[in-house]
Amino acid sequence: MTNRRPLVIIPAYNEEESLPAVLKELAEQTPGYDVLVVSDGSTDRTAELARQSGVHVATLPFNLGIGGALRTGFAFAVRRGYERAVQFDADGQHDPLAVQDLLDGLDRGADMVIGSRFAEGGAVTYEVSTIRRRAMRVLQWLVKVLVRHRFTDTSSGFRAFSRPMLEYFAHSYPVEYMDSVEALVQACNAGFRVEEVPANMRGRTGGAPSTRKLKLVYYYVRLLVVLLVSTTSRSQRARRTAQRDGDAESDSESGQA
């Protein structure tokens, strides 16, 4: 059972303010996409409103964090036979029409396509504070050291995934905070092809940034530790790359470790 329609996965935690507009925009501008909202233990009407708008809704019994919500979405995509899926924000900062740019990346053979706020040709409008920019620089540098490739936007939550990538992430997507950076390193180390395309992003239409500052610093340090001590060894990467080169089509099987 395969499904050629792209699946848009929207992790949502108490997003009743912004979600309806996001879903409406998706339905109007990209009617060819299926949509799954993963309500991540929301205590407001997030799941109810999503259900009313006629999209798929997976309701987590308690808050797992964005990584857990995404993993649920990936498992859904795999079980329903979707060939491609896109991670999309519930707060309205992603443009439905830009999804096609990510999907084009998949068609070029990439397993994961990242919509970058900072890639050349991308957003000049996206403003971040100095501290945040520095923190992102450190991450960018660390990722470069770990995977030997320079990504301009390591923490972007606007991404598309191929079927093999979905199968891999359905059971091994990182569940710690700032999952996107770890996921990027994981995918590269596992031998998947990761590509960046420029993507414009807008300001948030509702809801508050998910975390307070001090907590953010703590999570940031935690992520650095995780990145430094974890992630698969070089030998494992080599093995996977070899496997991939030998038999590109059966890549989906090797993800089932």
Place this chain on the structure above:
Amino acid sequence: MSTSAHVLVIVLAAAVIAFIIHLVRSRRLRAKYSVLWFSIGLGLAVLAVFPDLLVWVSDLFGIGYPPATFMLLALSFLLVLALHFSWELSRLEDRTRALAEEYALLREEVEERLGQRMPDGSG
């Protein structure tokens, strides 16, 4: 060690063992932990009855102050135990997480078939 202190330590060790037995009998302690705690209780009891054993071991390792030997053993044991519990906790969290994800997917399927949202439970 004075006789009264000796008796006190023996009574304490016996009480610990009795409490462990009670927990296991009332099935509030899983078997894998009961073995662990029984060996600890037994070790305590042996040391309580033969305190000279500690002196002997201390001499063997060249530790001049026997209670330090006891502290060292106790501390290392607790450290290993805490680490073990962290590991166990991580595993439990992973399982809870997997269950939650599975629940969400199954619920989605049920709701899709019924064509309506299930009422929210306790959350």
